[in-house]
Amino acid sequence: MKSIILAVDDIRAIVKRVGRDALMDELILRMTRAFDDYSTDKIKIPMRDGFQYTHPVLGLLEWMPIMEIGQKSTIKIVGYHPHNPNRHQLPTIISTISAFDASTGHLIGLADATFTTALRTGAASALASKIMAKPDSKTLGLIGCGAQAVTQLHALSRIFDFDRVLLHDSDFSIMQSFKERAAFIGIETQPTQLDELVKQSDIICTATSVEIGAGPVFDAEEYKPWLHVNAVGADFPGKIEVPKDFLKASYVSPDYREQAIKEGECQQIDEDEIGAELVEILQNPDEFKHLKDQPTVFDSTGWALEDQVALEMLLDMAKDFGLGTELDLESIADDPHNPYSFVGDEETVSKNQKAS
């Protein structure tokens, strides 16, 4: 029984063939549909869980499962190692994702999720900004200009007509190199003092590797009354990016309430100060119209439904384009009652001595 593996070459071929913009548009479209269709009766998403450690390096390795009950399941394994870029020239986030047939346990497919994690985190911010930010937002501020910032800008640029993008990063070289990394998006970027960025932006995305206990990453002293913040960096207990007073002055929508309370910006506020989850807002747009005119925060900790949508998009495209490696991965043979039956004929070696 075949499993399909999408390796980096396959995903590269998909991106080249579809184009970055069309790929992002398709993901935003599919994610919009998936959020519209979501119901807790059909879909179970337990909180992600994993290993968190501080030695020998700070890191975490987590699993993010989702199941359409009895139908299919997707499990993403994601590593977060903020020292990766400097120590290993590797991205902070490295990830793979697997799809399973939930009626048999068969592994349907496995793919890189390093790229799709960046892509879907951008798309989720696009969905949130579309429903919560001012529709004619012209100025985007990026606090943290690493990998995630590229897809934040890309995704938002597919929804909004920005005039300019203000940049800030505590690492000057990363702030400087952003222009080139985001050149394909075609919007002017300018390194900006942090307080000016906060003051002038209609929308801000925070995507930093701020250390635990070292946040927030900006002060909200002066800002536009409709400022919308996509806070995407918080993913670890104690890691926060958004100042508490701004959270308290804003409508705060988490992607996943329990997870946001544990590792998102919602760590900082009382439970009764937390607004509806993004999916509820998207399913009931009329109820939440007023959000566009007030300060809002999307507390994005990462939601497995987003990962499932991104994986299925890639698997569909790979199928259309004839990409991917098909492998008989599981040792399944004619006789389900014989674990050795997949071996076939007797092995060629002679019988060994018994273990002591």
Add this chain to the structure above:
Amino acid sequence: MKSIILAVDDIRAIVKRVGRDALMDELILRMTRAFDDYSTDKIKIPMRDGFQYTHPVLGLLEWMPIMEIGQKSTIKIVGYHPHNPNRHQLPTIISTISAFDASTGHLIGLADATFTTALRTGAASALASKIMAKPDSKTLGLIGCGAQAVTQLHALSRIFDFDRVLLHDSDFSIMQSFKERAAFIGIETQPTQLDELVKQSDIICTATSVEIGAGPVFDAEEYKPWLHVNAVGADFPGKIEVPKDFLKASYVSPDYREQAIKEGECQQIDEDEIGAELVEILQNPDEFKHLKDQPTVFDSTGWALEDQVALEMLLDMAKDFGLGTELDLESIADDPHNPYSFVGDEETVSKNQKAS
């Protein structure tokens, strides 16, 4: 950065090259060493977790993680679908397993774990029986003659010189076909009435798909005073195989205490009736000498350390033999701050219209 994939062809080649007996011996040896070296300071094994469902079919899909803190991590994903053999000609248990570098999050390797789950469950019973059963045990009883029973017998036969193997299965055809499936082990097997099997066996392995609430699968009215039972089937809340009165009369050693309380035979007894975990017994053999002369139960729910040992054995052998498929799976390129950098040159399509 390469990940290695061991598909069924690779594992078949390993089994053929090494031989079934030498492979089992090597696994028992490696598992013995790993149990000796185990310490909770170095190794974290959270309880397995997963999706359990009854519609449209009874099943579960679980993840079993283990981490040597900051060094490496292994995560097995295992499906248990008891209707697989009849409905799909597939094994009840289908599984894959992945190894990660815990300092970066990189996926080192992925392999089938359908075969190794059967193999390591057998090896664990061999370890338990070696320390808890009578050393000159001559009669093995198998209750449940499916896939797991084959590797139970195989593993135990590498430690004990059995004269005969008594078989019982509620499905007559499975009991009948066992002889052929286990022929390579070279020990006489005989279908036996359940009470006779219990009465005559020195060691019993229970490996059934008994339904939730329908256990136990035997009565312990008459049995040898040193009877050792490897109870390997319980893996679901409510699923049990061993009669409560036998558990109460025995020393019960779980592989993983908390997990056994939740889904093993230990569901049936009080916490103060549960003995030491197998690893503790193996690390302190002198303290537990007396177990060989009394009724004992190994409550085997499955322990991630066993899976890690089995995977590492296969990965080592694949390396020695030049087997496996190396793939650049993760979308990692020169610039860790640019999620699109792995794509290389601009894609060939022209820019698309914006999403609405």
